[in-house]
Amino acid sequence: MASTIAEKILGTHAGNRAVKAGDVVVAKVDFAMVHDARAANALQMVGKLGAAGLPYARRSAFVLDHYSPPPNPEAANIHRAMRAFAEEHGATLYDVGDGICHQVLPEGGHFTAGDLVVGTDTHSTTYGAFNAFGTGVEGTDVSAVLMTGKLWFRVPETIRVELRGRLQPGVWAKDVTLHMLGRLGAEGANYRAIEYAGTAVAAMDIDDRMTLANHAAELGAKAALLECDEKTAGWLKAHGAREPHPVRADPGAEYCERVEVDAPRLAPQVARNHQIDDVVGVTELAGQRIQYALIGTCTNGRLDDLRQAAAILAGKRIAKGVRMIVTPASRQVWLAAAREGLVEALTAAGASVEAAGCGTCVNITGHLILGDGDVAISSANRNFRGRLGNAKSEIFVGSAATVAASALTGRITDPRTVECGEWRPV
Amino acid sequence: MTALIRGGARILGDEVNTDIHCSSKYFPGRDNAYIAQHTFEQVAPGFAAGFKPGDVIVAGAKFGINSSREQAVHVMRTMGVAAIVARSFGRQFFRNAINNGLPVIECDVAGIEQGAEIEVDVAAGRVAVPARGIARSTAPLPREVQAILAAGGLIAFLKSHPEWKLEERVSSER
Numbered sequence: 371m372a373s374t375i376a377e378k379i380l381g382t383h384a385g386n387r388a389v390k391a392g393d394v395v396v397a398k399v400d401f402a403m404v405h406d407a408r409a410a411n412a413l414q415m416v417g418k419l420g421a422a423g424l425p426y427a428r429r430s431a432f433v434l435d436h437y438s439p440p441p442n443p444e445a446a447n448i449h450r451a452m453r454a455f456a457e458e459h460g461a462t463l464y465d466v467g468d469g470i471c472h473q474v475l476p477e478g479g480h481f482t483a484g485d486l487v488v489g490t491d492t493h494s495t496t497y498g499a500f501n502a503f504g505t506g507v508e509g510t511d512v513s514a515v516l517m518t519g520k521l522w523f524r525v526p527e528t529i530r531v532e533l534r535g536r537l538q539p540g541v542w543a544k545d546v547t548l549h550m551l552g553r554l555g556a557e558g559a560n561y562r563a564i565e566y567a568g569t570a571v572a573a574m575d576i577d578d579r580m581t582l583a584n585h586a587a588e589l590g591a592k593a594a595l596l597e598c599d600e601k602t603a604g605w606l607k608a609h610g611a612r613e614p615h616p617v618r619a620d621p622g623a624e625y626c627e628r629v630e631v632d633a634p635r636l637a638p639q640v641a642r643n644h645q646i647d648d649v650v651g652v653t654e655l656a657g658q659r660i661q662y663a664l665i666g667t668c669t670n671g672r673l674d675d676l677r678q679a680a681a682i683l684a685g686k687r688i689a690k691g692v693r694m695i696v697t698p699a700s701r702q703v704w705l706a707a708a709r710e711g712l713v714e715a716l717t718a719a720g721a722s723v724e725a726a727g728c729g730t731c732v733n734i735t736g737h738l739i740l741g742d743g744d745v746a747i748s749s750a751n752r753n754f755r756g757r758l759g760n761a762k763s764e765i766f767v768g769s770a771a772t773v774a775a776s777a778l779t780g781r782i783t784d785p786r787t788v789e790c791g792e793w794r795p796v
Numbered sequence: 797m798t799a800l801i802r803g804g805a806r807i808l809g810d811e812v813n814t815d816i817h818c819s820s821k822y823f824p825g826r827d828n829a830y831i832a833q834h835t836f837e838q839v840a841p842g843f844a845a846g847f848k849p850g851d852v853i854v855a856g857a858k859f860g861i862n863s864s865r866e867q868a869v870h871v872m873r874t875m876g877v878a879a880i881v882a883r884s885f886g887r888q889f890f891r892n893a894i895n896n897g898l899p900v901i902e903c904d905v906a907g908i909e910q911g912a913e914i915e916v917d918v919a920a921g922r923v924a925v926p927a928r929g930i931a932r933s934t935a936p937l938p939r940e941v942q943a944i945l946a947a948g949g950l951i952a953f954l955k956s957h958p959e960w961k962l963e964e965r966v967s968s969e970r
């Protein structure tokens with residue numbers, strides 16, 4: 371039987387059997403992630419289960435990233451509870467400032483290609499960049515995984531996306547995912563997995579591939595799966611992961627939909643009107659004034675994103691009246707950016723480089739609240755009305771390069787039209 | 797297995813997201829009983845006041861999309877929702893409902909009116925409004941999922957099946 375990547379990974383974990391889309395399986399889980407915005411519920415469910423022991427807690431990480439820093443005593447108390455739980459049950463703890471869950475999990479080498487990973491967050495699809503089936507779950511699921519090391523899954527149908535050719539300079543994975551959102555619509559892949567393949571994917575670095583897998587969450591995808599190649603294997607090894615078990619789709623595997631993207635024809639894309647699937651080419655919005663430029667989040671807060679921004683902004687100054695905030699996705703990204711001179715270049719250009727974490731993604735900490743009529747352009751993944759603390763403000767979403775180019779001019783700007791240095795060690 | 801559910805239909809529209817179920821403005825701090833009094837008020841004012849325990853929510857497409865928060869389902873349980881019939885569900889909401897023993901069934905809902913007496917048979921995959929002559933069949937939930945529902949949710953299921961064995965067969969082999 372010809373199978374998709376999702377069918378193979380779930381089948382292997384459900385006792386090495388052939389499964390197909392639509393089956394429900396009880397499968398072994400290799401690693402679980404719990405972050406602070408869901409930990410209260412997860413710990414409550416663990417308490418309700420009342421298991422004598424939680425042998426699989428050792429294969430989990432507790433990440434303090436959303437409430438970083440905690441905006442109130444309730445959040446600080448959740449952090450206390452998480453630290454205590456991790457200590458008692460042997461879970462790995464990532465504390466405030468260590469970084470965003472979806473960045474620290476792969477960096478920590480906690481899983482490898484072919485694994486099944488769950489996390490209390492819809493963007494757990496990110497792990498698919500490493501050929502792992504990563505998917506979002508909730509507190510009750512976590513309690514089951516910590517006690518039994520297993521969970522039930524419905525095997526998803528798969529949409530196959532083929533990215534042909536190469537992306538133009540100045541066009542990034544974020545532009546691909548925004549384009550996909552414009553085409554399929556938000557939740558257009560609800561219940562389904564997506565396989566991303568093609569020459570443009572093979573040409574991408576790991577950071578960009580993570581964007582591809584991460585942003586599939588806005589498409590409603592259960593998982594987003596890329597193949598494991600030499601770059602993947604090298605990255606996993608460098609981060610101390612177990613030996614990879616690469617999983618490929620068979621020729622003849624059944625897909626519920628096939629999508630082709632002609633990569634060279636793709637221009638930078640921007641989402642507008644508080645809808646992540648209301649997507650237009652950047653030039654359509656050229657001239658739109660902005661007051662805030664935000665680079666960060668689990669979608670585009672990685673080293674490559676910071677390099678794109680620094681390549682555009684080094685030796686220059688952002689426009690007067692613009693506030694730019696850069697939040698590296700993790701402490702490791704922060705340190706690498708500092709070593710490469712990116713922190714200095716961006717700070718000198720007028721940006722504030724903050725401690726790693728979810729930062730300006732969502733108004734949870736209250737440390738960025740827009741004024742009435744303010745317009746932000748952000749490299750985040752969502753632009754719901756009021757996501758930055760004010761329903762009377764506006765949020766556009768684009769790549770880190772588009773955000774940096776817009777910070778430079780004070781208006782939404784095509785990154786291909788601004789002078790750009792090299793900041794990509796080859 | 798889950799018995800036949802019979803209750804009054806309470807209608808909601810398309811794309812009712814989990815922030816409308818229970819707004820994040822209540823976290824952390826407010827309990828589910830408080831949130832239940834305000835649920836859906838943004839799209840259906842007075843919904844909670846008119847809801848009787850045992851009623852069945854009938855909704856449009858993508859019920860419970862967006863945030864994965866399980867509280868949305870806990871709030872439904874607090875209200876005494878007997879089942880939810882919707883054209884489609886947000887993926888995580890569907891999981892959370894099963895995990896909390898709340899029957900959910902995907903089905904065409906056209907013609908089902910507010911207050912109508914609706915019958916839901918999760919095991920047989922059947923939704924009916926006898927008074928209106930509406931009878932629809934849908935794919936029954938897989939056996940493994942029905943077992944979790946019948947136990948009252950995943951936690952109750954695991955308490956009686958701590959050694960959660962892998963099923964010998966998968967559904968497509970039946």
Ligand code: SF4
Pocket residue numbers: 435436470471491493667668669727728729731732751
């Ligand atoms: S960066 Fe944003 S989307 Fe990503 S995990 Fe944090 S809050 Fe969620």
